[in-house]
Amino acid sequence: MSVPQISEGSLLTAAAKAPRIDIKTIAPEGTVLIVNPHPDDETFGCGLAMAAAALEGRTIAIALLTDGEGSHPSTKTFAPNELAELRYSEFARALEILVPSRRVDVLRLHLPDGKSRYEASLAEEVLPFARSHGASVIWSTWRDDPHCDHETAAALGRDLANDLAIPHWSFAVWGRFGERYVPSCLCTFDAPVLAPRKREAIAVYRSQIDPHMIDDSNGFTMPPALVDHFAEHPEIFVHG
Template sequence: MRTVADVLAGFRSLPVADIHTVLDGGKALILAPHPDDESLGCGGFIASACIAGHAPIVVILTDGAASHPGSRQCPPARLRAVREAEARDAVARLGLPPDNLIFLRHADTGLPASGPDFETACNNIAMIAHTTGCALLVAPWHGDPHCDHQAAALMAAAVAARGRLRLLSYPVWGWLRDGDDRVGEARHGGYRLDITDHLSAKQHAIAAHVSQYGGLITDSPAGFQLPPALLAVFEAPFEVFIE
């Protein structure tokens, strides 16, 4: 077990690379646990790959409908539609063709981590990768402290192993973990993708997720809001991809 502080320091010292090096000739399938993770963790990747002529496939795993519990203004069915519209807007700002965005609509906070539903989800992801010709799977880091992110990491590992796909992981909430926490992380390789030329597009995409900023849905006291500390992390001119 290593401390989170040690692991994150290692992430920040990974070699800088461009999109061609990160892709290594393969088409990418990106797994996002919720609508907004694709922009937060991979917005620069998506924009860079699109400009390079290698638009990825983006699969959003859950419906995001648990972000504002109890809201009458935006009950779950409506919230799902709002969040999907925001995701479509966000990836369009990154240059992704609309047909490259797929919603699997698992329940928010209920993404399966084992059992028959887990196997079904893995089979669906594997089929998408096969039919779209993806050789690279990009998924959340297993150290992200959110159940859906951890389930997505397990799915990605299973699909990559079965299909012999290359796997890269990206941190989102892991950046905010207590540095004294312990995490089972082996010494790793990977890259810091230089997104200097695409940082503005990434910020524009993140901003498309209006419902997650706290001003759109006002009748849910426990409603989720993207914290400033997390948004500040993604102002960096690089994104981390762990191999």
């Protein structure tokens, strides 16, 4: 996936006119189970909604598909397991900022970053976690996010929701940018009072936003314009 440099796209154009959605609609009573491809998608994609859901008294649980070790494939400073743990430490800190009042349980699936494929056995692996946490809704990345791990998360979210007979909401991360199909069931969530908290959580992800932190000219860095975009723009949800 080539990294977009500017925050433009058909989804963003549609989002400007899309209806705003209430947190109680996307987070019914119980537990929000987030199917998250990489450590950081939860913060960039649905950090505001996660914080708002926790303030409404919802429990948050996360199925984390990969450890994110693929973001810097050529680093000589970090072994893959060290990079994975760095990314997990950023993830854990971001969760503390977004959901300070309660513990967020995480199921780590350790799928290969950048190489995952959805198989039904994945849902079988996550279902006991979802059931034991009383999942009342699934949030996942969007099926049209152009990244294989995001597609895996979307398919897993869909099947978990079907198996549990609960709603599925997708949040768009990379699918926000560029020209693509716009679903009719698009809506946005915003909570300006929580925006400083989201920006603080984004700042924790230094491995993803600071090009000087890890020695890898092939490494991923979120462009500053997109950091600002994610920190300031309403979150984009699609039903299903």
